[in-house]
Amino acid sequence: MPRARLTAATALAAAALATLTGLVAIVVAPPIASAESTNGTGMAYSDRTFQPFTASNGLSSKYHVYAAGIPQDHAAGLVLQFHGDGAYEFANPTSSYSLGGPSGIVAQARSRGYITVPVRTPDSAGEITWWENGSANADFVANLLDTLETGYNIDTEDIWLVGYSGGSQFITQFFLPKYSSKIDGGGTVVFGGGGVPRVSAQPFAGGLIADLPMHWYTGAADNGTNVSDGYNAVLDAQKGSAWYSAQGFTTDLESPAGLGHNLSGTFGTVLARHLDDHAPNNQVPTTTVAATPEPTATQPTTTTTSPPPITTTTAPVTTTTTPVATTTTTPPPAVWNYTLTPTRIGANLVVTIPAGTSRTTFRVTATQGPFYVYNYTTRTGLRTLSIVSSLAPDTTYNYTVEADDEIVGSGSFRTLP
Numbered sequence: 001m002p003r004a005r006l007t008a009a010t011a012l013a014a015a016a017l018a019t020l021t022g023l024v025a026i027v028v029a030p031p032i033a034s035a036e037s038t039n040g041t042g043m044a045y046s047d048r049t050f051q052p053f054t055a056s057n058g059l060s061s062k063y064h065v066y067a068a069g070i071p072q073d074h075a076a077g078l079v080l081q082f083h084g085d086g087a088y089e090f091a092n093p094t095s096s097y098s099l100g101g102p103s104g105i106v107a108q109a110r111s112r113g114y115i116t117v118p119v120r121t122p123d124s125a126g127e128i129t130w131w132e133n134g135s136a137n138a139d140f141v142a143n144l145l146d147t148l149e150t151g152y153n154i155d156t157e158d159i160w161l162v163g164y165s166g167g168s169q170f171i172t173q174f175f176l177p178k179y180s181s182k183i184d185g186g187g188t189v190v191f192g193g194g195g196v197p198r199v200s201a202q203p204f205a206g207g208l209i210a211d212l213p214m215h216w217y218t219g220a221a222d223n224g225t226n227v228s229d230g231y232n233a234v235l236d237a238q239k240g241s242a243w244y245s246a247q248g249f250t251t252d253l254e255s256p257a258g259l260g261h262n263l264s265g266t267f268g269t270v271l272a273r274h275l276d277d278h279a280p281n282n283q284v285p286t287t288t289v290a291a292t293p294e295p296t297a298t299q300p301t302t303t304t305t306s307p308p309p310i311t312t313t314t315a316p317v318t319t320t321t322t323p324v325a326t327t328t329t330t331p332p333p334a335v336w337n338y339t340l341t342p343t344r345i346g347a348n349l350v351v352t353i354p355a356g357t358s359r360t361t362f363r364v365t366a367t368q369g370p371f372y373v374y375n376y377t378t379r380t381g382l383r384t385l386s387i388v389s390s391l392a393p394d395t396t397y398n399y400t401v402e403a404d405d406e407i408v409g410s411g412s413f414r415t416l417p
Helices: 105-110 134-151 166-182 206-211 233-246 267-278
Strands: 016-018 047-054 060-066 076-082 114-119 154-164 186-191 214-217 251-254 304-306 310-313 327-330 338-342 347-353 360-366 372-377 381-387 396-403 406-414
Touching: 060 105, 060 134, 076 105, 076 134, 076 166, 105 114, 105 267, 114 134, 114 154, 134 154, 134 166, 154 166, 154 267, 166 186, 166 233, 186 267, 214 233, 233 251, 267 372, 338 406, 347 360, 347 396, 360 381, 372 381
Parallel strands: 076 114, 076 154, 154 186, 186 214, 214 251
Antiparallel strands: 016 304, 047 060, 060 114, 310 327, 338 347, 347 381, 360 372, 360 396, 396 406
């Protein structure tokens, strides 16, 4: 099910701060599966290209699957990739233009534990596109996603939709508005477009809105003046990101100066940046980590927050004789020990996660405005959760450390100048 967003942060704002010292050393516990695992079986964890698929609506096409080397001891994240008009990247999956090469989408996703599935549109007339007959194409993809979740153990809270040009249009205009219920979290990265819905949008679950950050990457020069069809991708990206922001999603639009519609070689590195900022961290550490050192002129201090006790008072209980007032005290969640080290454009949280914890999230929020980024893990033991590159230098941010339904740490830090 979608996760509910925590609302207890304000209750901890006045908590006392304590500085950590000493050395943390722990034996890593075995991994646990995500609470949203599909537990699917039967499909090979191997790389296979041009696989045929026919959906229940009769549409047929092909897909690639890149699953070789993906760990099978826990649910895997999934990257679904949708090509631009003409499907060059699908027809040439080894090309470094998009999917192939060490900086391509497949390699970057694989190194982070994701199965990658590029999909070819069922369109077969003229220049093939995703956005023509987009609603029926969305039905096709929803059916394919069901099949993948049945065949693989997929983490439905970690599904990423990645598209280029017409594939971006398909994601934001058709698939996500129609089938957001198929996803519990993850993210979107759309390149060269991504406009407002062209089908009636189904209600978005609150948990999905909180846990599906949406990213647009469209060159500032991609305004229709340098392409034969006159397509203004910047305008579509601006309208699409504004629409989803108005629905409550966390959105951002990156428009590099001088960059047009040709984004050759950029897809994998941009995707990797956003996966690192938002995706679950399942790396097993190989060293122990020292707690925060004494602050110096260049090293910001690191703090943890001790939550105050929460006291609630019931109304007086009246009997036939004397009114009795009763007071019940709810014990606060235990505060975890951790080390937070800011970088110039990110932060690293080293935390010892107790056995039995299903999900631990490191969430960083702006002191003003709706911006936030997060990283999480479903494992226990000694873990490092990193926000790699989404923060601004020399800026103060608030953060929370969340364990399942409880906040177990909070505070603020300042990135390096």
